[in-house]
Amino acid sequence: MTTIVWFRQDLRIADNPALFEAAAEGEVLPVFILEDADRVGDTHPLGGASHWWLHHSLEALRGDLGGLVCLRGDARVILPAVVRETGAGAVYWNRCYEPHAVERDSTIKAGLKSDGIDARSFKASLLFEPWEVETKAGGPFKVYSPFWRALQEKSVPEPLGAPERLELASGPAGEDIDDWELLPSRPNWAREFEAAWQPGERGAMNRLRKFLKEGLENYGSLRDRPDLANVSRLSPHLHFGEISPRQIWHETKRLNEHPSDTGKFLSEIAWREFSHHLLYHFPEIPSKNWKPGFDAYPWRDCPEDLEAWQRGQTGYPIVDAGMRELWRTGYMHNRVRMIAASFLVKHLRLHWQHGEAWFRDTLVDADLANNVAGWQWVAGSGADAAPYFRIFNPMTQGAKFDPDGTYVRKWCPELKDLETVHIHAPFLAPDDALAKAGVKLGQTYSKPIVDHAAARKAALEGYEEVKRANDSDA
Numbered sequence: 041m042t043t044i045v046w047f048r049q050d051l052r053i054a055d056n057p058a059l060f061e062a063a064a065e066g067e068v069l070p071v072f073i074l075e076d077a078d079r080v081g082d083t084h085p086l087g088g089a090s091h092w093w094l095h096h097s098l099e100a101l102r103g104d105l106g107g108l109v110c111l112r113g114d115a116r117v118i119l120p121a122v123v124r125e126t127g128a129g130a131v132y133w134n135r136c137y138e139p140h141a142v143e144r145d146s147t148i149k150a151g152l153k154s155d156g157i158d159a160r161s162f163k164a165s166l167l168f169e170p171w172e173v174e175t176k177a178g179g180p181f182k183v184y185s186p187f188w189r190a191l192q193e194k195s196v197p198e199p200l201g202a203p204e205r206l207e208l209a210s211g212p213a214g215e216d217i218d219d220w221e222l223l224p225s226r227p228n229w230a231r232e233f234e235a236a237w238q239p240g241e242r243g244a245m246n247r248l249r250k251f252l253k254e255g256l257e258n259y260g261s262l263r264d265r266p267d268l269a270n271v272s273r274l275s276p277h278l279h280f281g282e283i284s285p286r287q288i289w290h291e292t293k294r295l296n297e298h299p300s301d302t303g304k305f306l307s308e309i310a311w312r313e314f315s316h317h318l319l320y321h322f323p324e325i326p327s328k329n330w331k332p333g334f335d336a337y338p339w340r341d342c343p344e345d346l347e348a349w350q351r352g353q354t355g356y357p358i359v360d361a362g363m364r365e366l367w368r369t370g371y372m373h374n375r376v377r378m379i380a381a382s383f384l385v386k387h388l389r390l391h392w393q394h395g396e397a398w399f400r401d402t403l404v405d406a407d408l409a410n411n412v413a414g415w416q417w418v419a420g421s422g423a424d425a426a427p428y429f430r431i432f433n434p435m436t437q438g439a440k441f442d443p444d445g446t447y448v449r450k451w452c453p454e455l456k457d458l459e460t461v462h463i464h465a466p467f468l469a470p471d472d473a474l475a476k477a478g479v480k481l482g483q484t485y486s487k488p489i490v491d492h493a494a495a496r497k498a499a500l501e502g503y504e505e506v507k508r509a510n511d512s513d514a
């Protein structure tokens with residue numbers, strides 16, 4: 041029997057349950073379908089940086105499998121058509137959790153089943169399905185710590201290997217990935233991505249092994265330092281499913297070294313689980329404040345400030361360095377994501393959805409669940425979020441987490457000769473220190489677009505509106 045394996049966010053061969061089962065039963069026809077977001081009701085489509093990654097990841101998968109039928113259009117129409125054309129008896133896939141994907145997949149499953157096709161979905165992207173981790177009362181968790189405790193009480197199954205035998209069935213020729221124009225040209229803004237990343241299953245495993253060897257030790261104490269290499273950078277590989285969280289979990293545990301760093305690292309993998317848990321159980325969170333009181337927040341509308349933030353020209357070096365790292369490499373360190381996001385939402389008082397959309401377009405690891413949870417956490421509107429009144433000071437955050445200014449100097453080279461004492465607040469430096477470093481504020485580097493103290497005060501005043509709305513709801 042031929043089974044179609046529909047690849048989506050599981051672009052790997054090892055520990056791929058849909059592929060494993062299909063290969064054990066007979067011939068496999070691997071298929072990938074590129075959907076046009078607006079035609080299929082995807083309101084939060086991935087953007088340019090993710091497309092760059094997808095192109096390379098599909099190429100890697102096609103090479104590793106020895107063939108992959110790539111098609112473009114509506115999966116609800118394409119899959120039944122491929123079934124008819126090939127006479128396949130089954131279609132298997134691994135589950136996704138974005139609201140539009142859940143709806144689409146149930147429609148497809150029901151349709152195929154009513155045609156007598158064996159349609160099955162599997163767990164591959166998470167350690168546990170969102171419905172497998174429950175509160176004692178039987179509902180979803182809304183707070184991370186008890187979720188993490190409940191997760192640790194469960195046993196994470198060992199990953200499957202690669203299928204022992206993989207026989208490919210013949211099928212439609214499919215399209216040439218190059219014709220999809222997923223890679224940017226004119227200009228090629230992703231030029232520097234090549235050196236930073238190796239999309240594909242091999243790249244993912246290399247990244248994990250390198251991190252376990254060189255970065256895991258002291259992860260707990262150094263993971264907040266953007267100037268050091270103590271984070272894994274596995275996020276895009278995880279998003280595209282080039283590696284599974286089960287593989288990461290067991291490889292890390294097998295190492296059996298640095299127990300507290302291991303615990304901390306796995307607790308971050310559990311944040312990813314928690315974000316997906318929230319998105320699955322509360323599918324409205326991409327477009328709505330989790331805490332409705334935040335609907336009353338008096339957001340500003342200021343395209344100039346938004347653009348200054350996007351371009352890394354706010355005049356606050358740690359924010360600008362992060363935004364430029366993002367643009368140049370498709371990645372931003374987690375601590376800097378928090379600082380830059382907080383700056384947008386609190387200092388500039390621009391809606392978190394502007395930031396979510398920009399990150400979704402520019403991050404290679406853009407992931408609806410993690411991105412929305414991250415933004416709502418920072419904004420204070422989310423489940424188990426940072427309290428709104430805790431407003432990051434970009435100068436002290438910079439000095440604490442980039443103490444020598446190495447990270448800022450790397451991404452804002454116009455400040456590289458500034459003494460460390462001034463690096464996170466050039467606008468407070470005396471004229472002779474600026475002149476010595478060749479910095480001309482407003483010319484070589486931006487003046488601050490807002491005053492920190494005034495912005496903080498305005499943000500807190502805005503929060504009073506939220507409190508008033510909450511009081512009147514109570």
Ligand code: FAD
Binds near residue numbers: 273405414
């Ligand atoms: P590591 O520290 O090595 O962590 C290992 C893995 O754990 C990560 O790859 C990731 O899968 C998971 N993880 C770590 N921190 C978090 C977290 N806070 N929330 C959820 N999962 C986490 N992550 C994304 O994958 N995609 C996004 O679109 C995304 N958007 C974000 C937006 C904002 C505003 C914020 C504050 C955070 C966002 N994050 C997002 C979470 C986090 O910043 C990244 O997962 C992390 O920086 C990825 O780097 P890493 O792989 O080196 O992390």
